[in-house]
Amino acid sequence: MIDLSVDGHVHTAFSSGRDSVSVLVAAAEQAGLTEVTFADRVGPDTSWLPPYLASIQRAQQRTDVVLRRGVEVEAIGIDGWLAFPSDLNGLEVISVGIDRLPLPAGLLSPDAVRGLIDNGTMRALDVIDQVVAVTGLAVERVSRYAPTRLARPLDFLARAGIDESAVPDASIAELVEACRVNGTVIEISERHRLPGRRLVQACVEGGVRLVPASDAVRAGEVGVYRYVREIAAAADNTPAAA
Numbered sequence: 001m002i003d004l005s006v007d008g009h010v011h012t013a014f015s016s017g018r019d020s021v022s023v024l025v026a027a028a029e030q031a032g033l034t035e036v037t038f039a040d041r042v043g044p045d046t047s048w049l050p051p052y053l054a055s056i057q058r059a060q061q062r063t064d065v066v067l068r069r070g071v072e073v074e075a076i077g078i079d080g081w082l083a084f085p086s087d088l089n090g091l092e093v094i095s096v097g098i099d100r101l102p103l104p105a106g107l108l109s110p111d112a113v114r115g116l117i118d119n120g121t122m123r124a125l126d127v128i129d130q131v132v133a134v135t136g137l138a139v140e141r142v143s144r145y146a147p148t149r150l151a152r153p154l155d156f157l158a159r160a161g162i163d164e165s166a167v168p169d170a171s172i173a174e175l176v177e178a179c180r181v182n183g184t185v186i187e188i189s190e191r192h193r194l195p196g197r198r199l200v201q202a203c204v205e206g207g208v209r210l211v212p213a214s215d216a217v218r219a220g221e222v223g224v225y226r227y228v229r230e231i232a233a234a235a236d237n238t239p240a241a242a
Helices: 021-030 049-060 110-118 124-142 155-159 169-181 197-206 227-236
Strands: 006-010 035-041 066-074 093-097 101-103 106-108 148-150 185-189 210-213
Touching: 006 185, 021 035, 021 049, 035 049, 035 093, 035 210, 049 066, 093 124, 101 124, 106 110, 110 124, 110 155, 124 148, 124 155, 124 169, 169 197, 185 197, 185 227, 197 210, 197 227, 210 227
Parallel strands: 006 035, 006 210, 035 066, 066 093, 093 148, 148 185, 185 210
Antiparallel strands: 101 106
């Protein structure tokens, strides 16, 4: 059900990674992978996208591993607007992440939100509602441009001190439905140990595809799965939707 010969999210030295495209491809070959998706983080000021994509294209000519040209983009608007680079040409995949909470007054870090919850200014349920709503709008927006993936699902909540167990069933269902409707694939992140089994089970039951993702920043992490294997084993025992 979850193809462990795939790594759906790796970072190169173009952004937060440590190694070149070619070094990561060599690691993927050594790990016996069949497919790797590059997902370096980009924003409006990113200037290295053309050489990044060219590096992946050159590497593809020298390997049998399927290399997907992707990026990770942060959702920054309450309407699901994202911090897009100026040119999306040449991309095969766009992963959506939420590192800061979009609110009418601006963007808040997880630590700031945790503080507001602790002092009673915000409710955890309101934060959950906002994260889920923005995520749904963001994947709908991105799906207009390229096949979409959701990186580190509900990671913002975890960093703000809100456990997945506190997320209402209705919110889980809303998130899964947004991904299903927009053809969004959900990444299972080894580095961040997300999503949890509850969301994975909901994805399986809701017909949303899951892809393993090391979120590697070093070559030695490519295709190395422990948490993902645990989640995959649990997912294999979850009945799929009819």
